[in-house]
Amino acid sequence: MTEVSMTVNGKAVSGQVEGRTLLVQFLRETLGLTGTHVGCDTSQCGTCVIHVNGKAVKSCTIFAQEADGAQITTIEGMANPDGSLSPIQKAFQDYHGLQCGFCTPGMVMSAAALLAENPTPTEAEIRAYLSGNLCRCTGYHNIVRAILAASGQGVAAE
Amino acid sequence: MPKDHGIGASSKRREDIRFLTGKGRYTDDINLPGQAHACFVRSQVAHGRLKGVDISAAQKMPGVIRVFTAIDLEGVGGLPCGWQVTDRHGNPMQEPGHPVLATGKVRHVGDPIAVVVAETPEQARDAAEAVQPDIEELPPVLDLRGALAEDAVKVHEELSSNLCYDWGFVENNREDVDKAIATAHHVTTLDLVNQRLIPNAMEPRVAIGDFNPATGDSTLYTTSQNPHVIRLLMGAFVLGIPEHKLRVVAPDVGGGFGSKIFHYAEEAFCTFAAKALGRPVKWTCQRSESFMSDAHGRDHVTKIELALDKNGRFLALRTQTHANMGAYLSTFAPSVPTWLHGTLMAGNYRTPLIYVNVKAVFTNTVPVDAYRGAGRPEATFQLERVIDKAAREMGIDPIELRRRNFVTEFPYATPVAVEYDTGDYHATMDKLVEIADFAGFEARRAKSAARGKLRGLGVNCYIEACGIAPSHLVGQLGARAGLYEAATVRVNATGGLVVMTGSHSHGQGHETSFAQVVADMIGLDENMVEIVHGDTANTPMGMGTYGSRSLAVGGSAIVRATEKIIAKAKKIAAHLMEAAPEDIELKNGAFSVAGTDKSVAWGDVTLAAYVPHNYPLEEIEPGLEETAFYDPNNFTFPAGAYACEVEVDPETGKVEVCSFVATDDFGTIVNPMIVDGQVHGGIAQGLGQALLERAVYDEYGQLLSGSYMDYAMPRADDLPSFTVDHSCQTPCTHNPLGVKGCGEAGAIGSPPALVNAVVDALNRGGYEHITHIDMPLTPSRVWAAMR
Numbered sequence: 003m004t005e006v007s008m009t010v011n012g013k014a015v016s017g018q019v020e021g022r023t024l025l026v027q028f029l030r031e032t033l034g035l036t037g038t039h040v041g042c043d044t045s046q047c048g049t050c051v052i053h054v055n056g057k058a059v060k061s062c063t064i065f066a067q068e069a070d071g072a073q074i075t076t077i078e079g080m081a082n083p084d085g086s087l088s089p090i091q092k093a094f095q096d097y098h099g100l101q102c103g104f105c106t107p108g109m110v111m112s113a114a115a116l117l118a119e120n121p122t123p124t125e126a127e128i129r130a131y132l133s134g135n136l137c138r139c140t141g142y143h144n145i146v147r148a149i150l151a152a153s154g155q156g157v158a159a160e
Numbered sequence: 161m162p163k164d165h166g167i168g169a170s171s172k173r174r175e176d177i178r179f180l181t182g183k184g185r186y187t188d189d190i191n192l193p194g195q196a197h198a199c200f201v202r203s204q205v206a207h208g209r210l211k212g213v214d215i216s217a218a219q220k221m222p223g224v225i226r227v228f229t230a231i232d233l234e235g236v237g238g239l240p241c242g243w244q245v246t247d248r249h250g251n252p253m254q255e256p257g258h259p260v261l262a263t264g265k266v267r268h269v270g271d272p273i274a275v276v277v278a279e280t281p282e283q284a285r286d287a288a289e290a291v292q293p294d295i296e297e298l299p300p301v302l303d304l305r306g307a308l309a310e311d312a313v314k315v316h317e318e319l320s321s322n323l324c325y326d327w328g329f330v331e332n333n334r335e336d337v338d339k340a341i342a343t344a345h346h347v348t349t350l351d352l353v354n355q356r357l358i359p360n361a362m363e364p365r366v367a368i369g370d371f372n373p374a375t376g377d378s379t380l381y382t383t384s385q386n387p388h389v390i391r392l393l394m395g396a397f398v399l400g401i402p403e404h405k406l407r408v409v410a411p412d413v414g415g416g417f418g419s420k421i422f423h424y425a426e427e428a429f430c431t432f433a434a435k436a437l438g439r440p441v442k443w444t445c446q447r448s449e450s451f452m453s454d455a456h457g458r459d460h461v462t463k464i465e466l467a468l469d470k471n472g473r474f475l476a477l478r479t480q481t482h483a484n485m486g487a488y489l490s491t492f493a494p495s496v497p498t499w500l501h502g503t504l505m506a507g508n509y510r511t512p513l514i515y516v517n518v519k520a521v522f523t524n525t526v527p528v529d530a531y532r533g534a535g536r537p538e539a540t541f542q543l544e545r546v547i548d549k550a551a552r553e554m555g556i557d558p559i560e561l562r563r564r565n566f567v568t569e570f571p572y573a574t575p576v577a578v579e580y581d582t583g584d585y586h587a588t589m590d591k592l593v594e595i596a597d598f599a600g601f602e603a604r605r606a607k608s609a610a611r612g613k614l615r616g617l618g619v620n621c622y623i624e625a626c627g628i629a630p631s632h633l634v635g636q637l638g639a640r641a642g643l644y645e646a647a648t649v650r651v652n653a654t655g656g657l658v659v660m661t662g663s664h665s666h667g668q669g670h671e672t673s674f675a676q677v678v679a680d681m682i683g684l685d686e687n688m689v690e691i692v693h694g695d696t697a698n699t700p701m702g703m704g705t706y707g708s709r710s711l712a713v714g715g716s717a718i719v720r721a722t723e724k725i726i727a728k729a730k731k732i733a734a735h736l737m738e739a740a741p742e743d744i745e746l747k748n749g750a751f752s753v754a755g756t757d758k759s760v761a762w763g764d765v766t767l768a769a770y771v772p773h774n775y776p777l778e779e780i781e782p783g784l785e786e787t788a789f790y791d792p793n794n795f796t797f798p799a800g801a802y803a804c805e806v807e808v809d810p811e812t813g814k815v816e817v818c819s820f821v822a823t824d825d826f827g828t829i830v831n832p833m834i835v836d837g838q839v840h841g842g843i844a845q846g847l848g849q850a851l852l853e854r855a856v857y858d859e860y861g862q863l864l865s866g867s868y869m870d871y872a873m874p875r876a877d878d879l880p881s882f883t884v885d886h887s888c889q890t891p892c893t894h895n896p897l898g899v900k901g902c903g904e905a906g907a908i909g910s911p912p913a914l915v916n917a918v919v920d921a922l923n924r925g926g927y928e929h930i931t932h933i934d935m936p937l938t939p940s941r942v943w944a945a946m947r
């Protein structure tokens with residue numbers, strides 16, 4: 003067991019981990035931050051996406067030890083300081099960009115990373131960027147609309 | 161004007177707040193004090209004699225609490241099948257045992273053999289690798305037709321063959337159908353495969369068993385679409401626990417699509433082991449494990465023949481299907497290729513004579529059961545493909561051919577035992593023609609051609625039987641359960657309502673749409689209505705969510721219970737206002753006496769019900785809480801017309817979906833936003849089937865498509881945006897809301913549209929010999945067909 007320390011959603015945290023402990027396990031099991039999900043065992047689904055030092059990362063693909071000292075943001079850290087939904091989260095609700103909610107934390111984290119890199123993406127750019135995030139419920143249609151709306155671009159009413 | 165609240169409003173989903181902030185509570189998010197972790201040891205071969213299991217090394221591994229094999233499951237019964245199909249000779253289907261852990265033989269890759277329970281999931285997994293099953297391999301049974309050969313190896317030795325049943329429907333029509341086909345002006349024949357799919361809800365299955373020694377009560381937390389059904393099946397058939405000592409909780413569930421209807425071995429094991437070990441036992445499925453342990457879907461091989469007269473009128477239809485059951489009968493498996501499939505073969509058309517034959521076959525593969533649409537996609541696909549082929553053969557426009565045969569008068573009794581209550585198939589087709597801009601197709605095609613691409617347009621209709629189901633009817637058909645739904649509406653003293661429903665929401669947004677219904681009926685703010693679901697301890701016995709039944713059946717139960725509430729509240733209001741109950745009107749949450757200005761607020765009445773100082777105690781009880789069970793007297797019949805435009809690259813065979821338009825008649829709509837989303841998701845799964853997805857077994861029975869590396873799930877960049885319309889509405893005539901259900905339509909209606917479009921593109925592009933390509937239409941398959 004090794005001690006790791008990192009900043010998660012603005013709070014300093016630390017804990018004991020095995021060499022094989024994945025970052026997503028550390029978040030879910032040690033820190034109890036169960037908003038980050040595990041949907042696969044081949045790094046294909048994106049339900050575990052978080053931000054590590056500002057970059058979108060599948061937290062099942064790195065060991066907790068590799069994140070020692072990192073700045074981490076998870077879905078639990080995405081709301082406004084008063085607890086209300088941030089613009090991206092709000093757009094997901096307004097445009098019905100989620101159904102069962104299981105892919106949603108990863109989708110929101112990926113969407114936030116996309117908009118940080120490319121503030122006004124086209125539909126094609128959004129679809130390409132999300133190709134690492136699986137959703138079985140929405141058919142992606144409303145996720146794309148939500149991200150377009152969050153980027154301040156017009157979205158046709160339906 | 162779109163409504164801003166109540167029935168018909170696109171109310172924002174209240175459940176989204178917790179999902180968007182990471183506060184959802186899915187089963188894997190639950191950790192009980194002292195819990196141990198289970199890991200299943202699964203067969204790595206498709207078929208073999210299990211001669212023994214050596215657990216000695218595993219038992220000594222760090223953290224191991226106990227290793228279980230079949231002999232340790234004392235008193236545990238097999239997993240039950242919930243539907244008994246009768247074959248065409250009147251005999252019951254062959255029904256093999258389905259042990260929780262393999263006994264005597266292993267029958268598919270993934271069949272559970274042993275379970276390690278350890279202190280941590282990692283320790284359980286490490287020790288599971290040390291368990292040594294002794295298996296003498298047998299040749300696997302994989303080919304559906306080969307499995308029925310005289311000398312075929314048997315999956316279950318105790319059965320007379322690998323045939324589960326040979327079903328004929330309607331058997332009395334058989335000779336007439338044969339005669340009509342033999343003498344018809346034109347007969348179109350098509351052989352096709354509806355390939356095996358893996359449902360892949362994004363949340364893998366999880367089960368946590370817990371036992372309370374103080375009360376003797378067991379609790380199971382599980383990823384289920386129907387906790388009451390699991391409680392009944394597991395309690396009564398597997399573990400022998402009466403329902404009052406067993407609680408099943410299905411909290412937030414991350415999608416189901418059918419795969420979480422069924423009772424699985426892991427649920428029974430964790431519940432059993434928690435009692436045996438005296439501590440909670442948790443199992444979380446790894447995705448690669450879910451590929452070989454969740455029930456699969458579809459897997460039909462079909463020959464369909466459609467007989468037409470010279471004007472293109474349908475005379476008769478005959479279909480013969482081999483349906484794969486897999487190695488065991490999953491909970492509702494026998495019903496899928498029969499009653500959920502044969503009864504839909506009339507489609508939207510007046511075909512006077514229909515005969516459906518289905519041979520269900522055991523093979524050494526994962527059990528197959530209901531997956532989004534369940535039987536109805538298989539029916540729609542073959543029917544709408546054969547109609548398209550017939551149109552091409554007879555030189556009739558495919559839309560015109562469909563229109564000539566539409567059912568136009570309702571109610572309409574089909575020759576396959578169902579009665580469509582209402583519909584308007586011309587209206588949805590008219591709408592489709594309008595929004596999909598068929599008039600502009602030629603110009604779009606020319607543009608594609610200029611870029612070297614072949615453009616095609618595919619159209620089809622669909623109908624489905626939803627709102628499952630009238631209990632008396634399904635009882636006659638072999639269901640071993642009723643299919644009603646239940647609701648309890650509890651009004652609190654200060655006026656807020658709690659609605660407890662047997663339906664289960666795992667993405668459908670019931671917490672929002674059910675509240676809209678109740679709020680609308682009383683005239684209250686939706687936020688005064690709370691929806692409770694998913695826990696057998698605090699909801700009435702209901703049958704859960706599948707078959708697009710929640711609003712049509714569960715919603716109707718809520719309406720009935722709310723009507724009882726209103727009736728009683730009116731009596732209380734009448735007493736308070738010294739008027740006759742018949743004269744009381746309820747509007748916008750206030751009771752008034754007709755023709756007067758007397759009124760009392762909703763809250764005054766609810767308070768009086770619980771503080772009955774001035775109250776007609778001699779006539780009515782205090783309190784305001786009512787329960788209703790609703791059993792539908794017919795199915796509902798959502799129907800629609802879909803159009804797909806594709807571009808095919810003749811160099812590579814790659815298909816690109818350019819546009820997809822769906823026009824659906826779902827009857828009354830409660831929340832249009834949610835309905836749109838359901839259709840989008842259904843279309844994505846249907847296009848996934850048509851373009852990408854396929855469960856593949858090799859000749860040894862190894863599942864080659866066993867992870868997201870090999871099983872092609874539709875991703876955001878595989879799909880276009882969709883156009884969906886549900887403005888054509890013929891309300892259901894027999895449920896109080898007039899709703900029909902919308903959850904499966906997209907998955908049912910979209911695969912034939914895509915395939916029709918690709919065949920159209922290829923035919924227009926000069927490849928007239930191509931009449932069909934089996935799904936998924938991967939570049940290699942399309943390219944091969946063109947060669």
Ligand code: FES
Binds near residue numbers: 042044062
């Ligand atoms: S859990 Fe699937 S990509 Fe991380």
Ligand code: FES
Binds near residue numbers: 099106136139362414
């Ligand atoms: S909302 Fe269910 S997987 Fe995306």
